Amino acid sequence: MFKVENLHFTYPKNKEETIKGLDFEIQQGEIFGLLGPSGVGKSTTQKILIKILRDFDGSITYKGKNLKDYGRDFYEEIGVGFEVPVHFSKLTAMENLEFFMKLYKNHEAPEELLKKLGLYEDRNKKIAEFSRGMKIRMNFVKALLNKPKMLFLDEPTAGLDPKNARIIKNLIREYREQGGTVILTTHLMNDVEELCDRVAFMAEGKIVEINSPKNLKLQHGERQVEVEYEKEGKMENRVFSLDGLHEDEEFFQVVKNHRIITMHSKETTLDDIFIEITGGEHREKS
Numbered sequence: 327m328f329k330v331e332n333l334h335f336t337y338p339k340n341k342e343e344t345i346k347g348l349d350f351e352i353q354q355g356e357i358f359g360l361l362g363p364s365g366v367g368k369s370t371t372q373k374i375l376i377k378i379l380r381d382f383d384g385s386i387t388y389k390g391k392n393l394k395d396y397g398r399d400f401y402e403e404i405g406v407g408f409e410v411p412v413h414f415s416k417l418t419a420m421e422n423l424e425f426f427m428k429l430y431k432n433h434e435a436p437e438e439l440l441k442k443l444g445l446y447e448d449r450n451k452k453i454a455e456f457s458r459g460m461k462i463r464m465n466f467v468k469a470l471l472n473k474p475k476m477l478f479l480d481e482p483t484a485g486l487d488p489k490n491a492r493i494i495k496n497l498i499r500e501y502r503e504q505g506g507t508v509i510l511t512t513h514l515m516n517d518v519e520e521l522c523d524r525v526a527f528m529a530e531g532k533i534v535e536i537n538s539p540k541n542l543k544l545q546h547g548e549r550q551v552e553v554e555y556e557k558e559g560k561m562e563n564r565v566f567s568l569d570g571l572h573e574d575e576e577f578f579q580v581v582k583n584h585r586i587i588t589m590h591s592k593e594t595t596l597d598d599i600f601i602e603i604t605g606g607e608h609r610e611k612s
């Protein structure tokens with residue numbers, strides 16, 4: 327869908343570049359995560375891709391055509407759900423959607439989207455009376471309203487309780503299953519594991535690694551298994567290499583002769599990989 331080559335961007339008032347040469351592609355039907363420490367340029371990159379920030383260097387194509395050559399039609403193609411809710415607070419949820427529907431050639435039935443996001447009962451309430459979580463869900467309704475081919479999401483589950491976060495995550499997956507493409511940023515590594523087909527880690531304005539979460543864990547993990555077992559009334563702990571485990575006599579002896587309490591392969595977590603790759607602490611948002 328997108329091909330980004332040698333992307334550079336500097337905010338007009340800044341001296342230093344924020345984006346210092348990005349290269350990546352987003353394939354149709356994938357959920358692509360853009361990760362990295364706060365301030366590294368994730369939102370900036372998304373804003374460039376949705377043509378809010380236009381003065382960049384490098385090449386970006388969308389469906390093979392130069393992004394700069396797209397006009398208003400580009401916004402028929404994409405759905406945007408960013409952190410800051412964009413609604414008219416004096417209008418009801420339904421009135422907001424009726425307003426936005428008029429901006430697009432195609433649109434979903436707003437009632438159906440409201441039902442999916444658990445907001446149908448509140449459709450005639452003013453947005454000003456919505457809770458923060460309801461506003462975030464409303465943002466998602468708006469992002470899907472024009473039946474977009476591609477969704478841009480910035481921290482889609484931040485600020486949601488686990489039940490509503492689950493609803494959003496299921497909808498993102500459902501969207502992908504129907505052929506949709508998603509680019510998202512998040513600081514929540516659980517969301518990354520649950521959702522992303524591939525992730526790009528950014529550090530200092532560049533992409534330092536792109537891979538699937540599974541491959542990252544395999545590459546960065548230690549290929550070991552840790553066994554906790556009971557021996558003569560005491561707890562013992564041993565670590566074995568996964569390579570050659572099928573012929574490791576000591577491992578067999580432990581498994582055969584003792585009661586096993588726990589057995590875990592020692593995969594690294596994405597949190598650890600995040601810090602290792604980007605060199606940055608990552609902040610969990612509630």
Ligand SMILES: Nc1ncnc2c1ncn2[C@@H]1O[C@H](COP(=O)(O)OP(=O)(O)OP(=O)(O)O)[C@@H](O)[C@H]1O
Nearest residue numbers: 337339340344362363364365366367368369370371
């Ligand atoms: N309008 C602006 N003018 C000048 N500098 C900006 C502007 N918006 C962002 N920046 C700077 O650009 C850098 C990247 O910001 P950006 O919002 O893209 O980071 P991010 O990776 O999305 O961070 P977060 O995870 O906190 O959302 C930061 O140093 C930020 O201060």
